[in-house]
Amino acid sequence: MAEPALAVRRLRKSFGALVVTADLDLDVATGECHAVIGPNGAGKTTLLDQLAGELVPDGGRIVFAARDVTRLGPDARARLGMARSFQIPTLIADLTAEDNVALAVQARTATAMRFWRSAYRDSTLRLPARAALARVGLAARGSVAAGDLAHGEQRLLEVALALAREPTLLLLDEPMAGLGHDESRAMIALLSSIKGTLTILLVEHDMEAVAHLADRVTVLVAGRAVASGSYDAVRADPVVRSAYLGGDA
Amino acid sequence: MLALPAAAGVLHQPFWINACTRIVIFALVAASLDLIVGYGGLVSFGHAAYFAVGGYTVAVLAQHGIDAAPVAWVVAVALSALLAVVVGALSLRTSGIFFIMITLAFAQMVFFALIAIKAWGGNDGLPLGARATLLGLDLRDPTVLYFVCLTLLVAFVACAAQLVESRFGIVLRGIRGSERRVLALGFPTFRYKLVAFVIAGAGAGLAGALWADYARFVSPDMASWSRSGEFLVMVILGGIGTLAGAVYGAALLLGLESVLSGLTEHWMLPLGLILLAIVLFAKRGVYGWIAGRDDG
Numbered sequence: 010m011a012e013p014a015l016a017v018r019r020l021r022k023s024f025g026a027l028v029v030t031a032d033l034d035l036d037v038a039t040g041e042c043h044a045v046i047g048p049n050g051a052g053k054t055t056l057l058d059q060l061a062g063e064l065v066p067d068g069g070r071i072v073f074a075a076r077d078v079t080r081l082g083p084d085a086r087a088r089l090g091m092a093r094s095f096q097i098p099t100l101i102a103d104l105t106a107e108d109n110v111a112l113a114v115q116a117r118t119a120t121a122m123r124f125w126r127s128a129y130r131d132s133t134l135r136l137p138a139r140a141a142l143a144r145v146g147l148a149a150r151g152s153v154a155a156g157d158l159a160h161g162e163q164r165l166l167e168v169a170l171a172l173a174r175e176p177t178l179l180l181l182d183e184p185m186a187g188l189g190h191d192e193s194r195a196m197i198a199l200l201s202s203i204k205g206t207l208t209i210l211l212v213e214h215d216m217e218a219v220a221h222l223a224d225r226v227t228v229l230v231a232g233r234a235v236a237s238g239s240y241d242a243v244r245a246d247p248v249v250r251s252a253y254l255g256g257d258a
Numbered sequence: 259m260l261a262l263p264a265a266a267g268v269l270h271q272p273f274w275i276n277a278c279t280r281i282v283i284f285a286l287v288a289a290s291l292d293l294i295v296g297y298g299g300l301v302s303f304g305h306a307a308y309f310a311v312g313g314y315t316v317a318v319l320a321q322h323g324i325d326a327a328p329v330a331w332v333v334a335v336a337l338s339a340l341l342a343v344v345v346g347a348l349s350l351r352t353s354g355i356f357f358i359m360i361t362l363a364f365a366q367m368v369f370f371a372l373i374a375i376k377a378w379g380g381n382d383g384l385p386l387g388a389r390a391t392l393l394g395l396d397l398r399d400p401t402v403l404y405f406v407c408l409t410l411l412v413a414f415v416a417c418a419a420q421l422v423e424s425r426f427g428i429v430l431r432g433i434r435g436s437e438r439r440v441l442a443l444g445f446p447t448f449r450y451k452l453v454a455f456v457i458a459g460a461g462a463g464l465a466g467a468l469w470a471d472y473a474r475f476v477s478p479d480m481a482s483w484s485r486s487g488e489f490l491v492m493v494i495l496g497g498i499g500t501l502a503g504a505v506y507g508a509a510l511l512l513g514l515e516s517v518l519s520g521l522t523e524h525w526m527l528p529l530g531l532i533l534l535a536i537v538l539f540a541k542r543g544v545y546g547w548i549a550g551r552d553d554g
Binding site: 061063082083084085087088092093095099100101102103104108111112113115116117122123124125126127128129131134170174 | 420421423424425426427428429431432435436438439440441442443444445446447449450453
């Protein structure tokens, strides 16, 4: 069996008495789209924050690209090939959409500091940035300040930023949240088109999206993985049904 | 800025040249501060510390007989940059109000250290000797000093304007907008902030060196917290994140101070009201008002 793209072993995190990640094991195979679902408060975003390096776990290990990254910060992990989108769009509001993506392109090409040449007239940044915007359907919106974009457009821009980074592992935190019906369709189509070209870990509430995109699904309840398998297998699991429906199994 | 001293020089009015020199020197501090406040979102409340270190370096070197400006100024810039490395390394791990307080605390330490060091005059300050030269130019000539200061200001603002448009600059703007996002993209944001902080400290140090040669006197007051506050007021008045606005901010604050203090001894009151009006009604300060575009 090939080395997984991401391996999580006995990951633990508590906030005071509240256990948000409880001895979690998770393997994400190279090239798969792995969805993490679970009811509200299951610890999905907390897990993603630990994977991306924004939160330091209390215990356990995270192995990415054959390296133990448990103690690395988010910038170091990004340089190893991780990219993430945020549940609440986290963009540089006063820069244009294109500038935002150009910054992601710059992060990929070189993080060395360059002080003189204009970054606004640098075609090695601008052309890939425009290509990434076109890929998510925002080609016509490049000159609009990111903060002035509609919510759905900000979500697409989040994905464009992550893609422009050309990661090997993409962490998506509820990319469907707050999208209208047509926007959801467009987002699913976009994610389908990139699926298979890189490894994706998708945290999502929208079951239609999960059904469309996920090769494998892990169900998180109270910080614990209670089930893992194909979407249909997981949906039929009585433990999962009871967790979602709240009744006794 | 060029025409006024030229006219004043013809009329033999060193008063105006000196006033303009003061504005230019303070504009240099304000522009350096705007680099980190306006572009990096780093509100330093201790910028006077670098100004004072620059000034004292020149004064102490002169005390030891080194009065050649290029040497003294280079040492002044190097020492203030060094202080900025130390302060930045410790303060840039924090943000918001904590950052403001730590930068203030370091400036206060510099202030009290300067009072305590009796060899440098303590509370009374340290006068500079009569001589000061720059590559054969006599810096005691107010007109010469003015044009030297103006040249350095223009060079600094031009370089800073280039800097904020560069790859480095766009990362700095990104950090102000969302440091979390810039980190997630893979930029080691701390290093970027530190470099900007050191460039700003070096700029203020250069201004302090010029001030020592202008006033022929340095005192702990150069590092006081009210000085730091004044520099911030200049940045805000001129327009945060405009660089060139720093010149307007410095000119306006110094101009208002001298005009109002001539009219009444309670000049702080009308000054406060005018500042309030500008902050409330001109979003990008005087620069935004003069440039006629409010795109911020």
